[in-house]
Amino acid sequence: MQVKTQHDGLENYLTDASNMPGGHAEKLFVPESADDIAQILREANASGTPVTISGARTGTVGGAVPFGGYVISLERMNKIKSIDRETMTAIVEPGVILGDFQKAVEAEGLFYPPDPTEWSCQIGGTVATNASGARSFKYGATRGFVKVLTVVLAHGRELKISRGEAISTDGQSIEFSGICIKLPTYERPNVRKNVSGFYNARPLDAIDLFIGSEGTLGVITEIELSLLPKREGLFSGIVFFEREGDLLGFVNEVRELSFDNRNAAVPAAVAEASRRRGKAGRLPDSQRDAGATLDATLLEYFDAQALKFISGKFPETPDGMAGAIFFEQETTSENDDELFEAWNALLEKHNADLDRSWFTTNEQDREKMREFRHALPVSVNEFITKHKQKKVGTDMAVPDNKFPGFLKFYKDTLDASGIDYVIFGHIGDCHLHANLLPKNDAEAERARHIYGRCIAQAIMLGGCVSAEHGIGKLKAKYLNVMMGERYLNEMIELKRVFDPKGILGRGNMFG
DSSP: OOEEEEGGGOGGGGOOOOOSOOOOOEEEEEOSSSSHHHHHHHHHHHOOOOOOEEOOOOOOOSTTTOOOOOOEEOOOOOOEEEETTTTTEEOOOOOOOHHHHHHHHHHHTEEEEOSOOTTTSSSHHHHTOOOOOOOOHHOGGGGEEEEEEEETTTTEEEEETTSSSEEEEESOOEEEEEEEOOOOOOOOSSSOOOOEEEEEEEESEEEHTTOOOSSSSSSEEEEEEEEOOOSEEEEEEEESSSSSHHHHHHHHHHHHHHHOOOOOTOOOOHHHEEEEEGGGOOOOOOHHTTTTTTTTTEEEEHHHHHHHEEEEETTHHHOOOOOOOOEEEEETTTHHHHHHHHHHHHHHHHTGGGOEEEEEEEEHHHHHHHHHHHHHEEEEEHHHHHHHOOEEEOOOOOOOGGGGHHHHHHHHHHHTTTTEEEEEEEETTTTTEEEEESSSSSHHHHHHHHHOOOOOOOHHTBBBSSSSOOOOTHHHHHHHHHHHHHHHHHHHHHHHHHOTTOOOOTTTTOO
């Protein structure tokens, strides 16, 4: 096990993609086994030394930034232990890079759906943050694919927990492995994506407490994941609309048809989530039959400002558009013609500009579409760096019936501010990123005030303060506002069961 002190150069481990300043630590540990981690934690727990877990440091909320104490980097615990084609499962260590894992799984004829924008992240980090992304529209977040976790607790004890092993059906305490957990009483917002605080539901599986806990309950040392059969084909499109009303009407119908036509091949947790999501707005039987096979994997949005912003890198982007939608549909050789016709009819119905839209079924062109999607946040970061500012970007989600009003609030507020902005993201999940682009310190100050107004509006509408990026240190005060003192204290009491001295992830979630 490698150990470094302040004099050995810890600079690379004192920050993450949030660029949060002020990080410092006494020691860096780079363990190679769960036993190494247990040894580190026993020492830290005895002295009350805070411990920060460091993955690939791709997070945007300061969760991996230490403020004193020890840093544990999981980079050397990076083995793919097994990929089983028969059981469609994989066992990995937490330091495995997501992109490498997805390639290894694909080589076995299998598919791992979680798809956050940053593929250089580590799988342990994706579990710790319950990472999602574009494909969560169909497949949900990482939680639905985690079968077994091995975790080392703050005092050095190893805990292995399997899905289904310990479940509370009625909100009563859960007991397993000699541990008794009193569950929080709060209800989570009725949104499609939410990583704001500890997970809570009825029923509640104990394994789900660790998924999305941001390194505050234990250190993940091994993960067993569910896999799916490799997809045969994909039909993809980036579709442009001259009127926003047509675009939103198209999204609403695709969403409803997709939820209605979900197949049974996804994991049970995801299927149940889709069932809950779809039951509120079911279509008449005649419409369901007409779109019997339409089922989008992803629905991504670009507003007019985003299209203008990205046109420098993609000059083929048409002018004068109100927005665009990037969609994908899984296909087989038996249904591809039927699906093409169904999508074409739906696009014509909602007045899409078919002549200037882009469609493909081959991987090379699909990669160009993904480059178009991912070039936008990259361009935003370049703009911010050029003007020596910090990005101000939202990550809230609201209930379905509140989404149109929230989008209007975004646009009215940002237009009135006079600050450049782009809005893009996961419209299928009613979750968009509004990125403000301040060019000077005065605009940056106004942008931060606007961000606070967006937080307040999302909470007022029954939404969450973080849909996919997590809370970390940067959003702890917003979680406090969203949860309130009573429910935040319930989360703290839950943490104390696993980490009585509060050494793990100090500053994450709770400030």
